[in-house]
Amino acid sequence: xxxxxxxxxxxxxxxxxxxxxxxGYMLWRFVLRPSGAGAGRGGGEGGFGDIEFAAYDKGWNxxxxxxxxxxxxxPAAAEPRASSSRWGLGSLFQLAMAGTxxxxxxxxxxxxxxxxxxxxxxxxMNPMTLVFLLNMLSGLF
Numbered sequence: 001x002x003x004x005x006x007x008x009x010x011x012x013x014x015x016x017x018x019x020x021x022x023x024g025y026m027l028w029r030f031v032l033r034p035s036g037a038g039a040g041r042g043g044g045e046g047g048f049g050d051i052e053f054a055a056y057d058k059g060w061n062x063x064x065x066x067x068x069x070x071x072x073x074x075p076a077a078a079e080p081r082a083s084s085s086r087w088g089l090g091s092l093f094q095l096a097m098a099g100t101x102x103x104x105x106x107x108x109x110x111x112x113x114x115x116x117x118x119x120x121x122x123x124x125m126n127p128m129t130l131v132f133l134l135n136m137l138s139g140l141f
Contacts, residue, residue: 003019007115007119094136098133102133
């Protein structure tokens with residue numbers, strides 16, 4: 001009933017359950033999951049996240065500590081660096097642009113924003129704008 005009031009569209013129980021499941025998954029994946037869990041973008045715990053760069057990381061760390069050169073026989077044995085967040089400046093810009101586009105779909109011509117207007121705007125969206133929006137959103141996952 002609340003979804004119907006917010007969107008102005010009829011929402012079935014299956015649609016509401018799917019939305020709740022998708023929202024719960026997104027909340028877990030991007031907010032609640034520990035930073036080391038799962039592969040994600042870049043994967044691994046190493047400096048660059050790729051096993052191919054393990055030797056580079058080891059050589060860099062050896063040079064910083066003025067240790068003698070020693071080849072890496074097992075890339076998995078290289079010293080891992082702390083992983084950084086995936087949410088950098090580029091991701092924030094993508095979110096801002098996608099949010100602005102979604103806001104403009106829901107508030108056409110200076111009207112107050114509504115979910116019904118956003119849904120109607122999405123249905124009537126220019127295909128090239130849709131590709132642009134999906135490209136921005138796909139880069140975030």
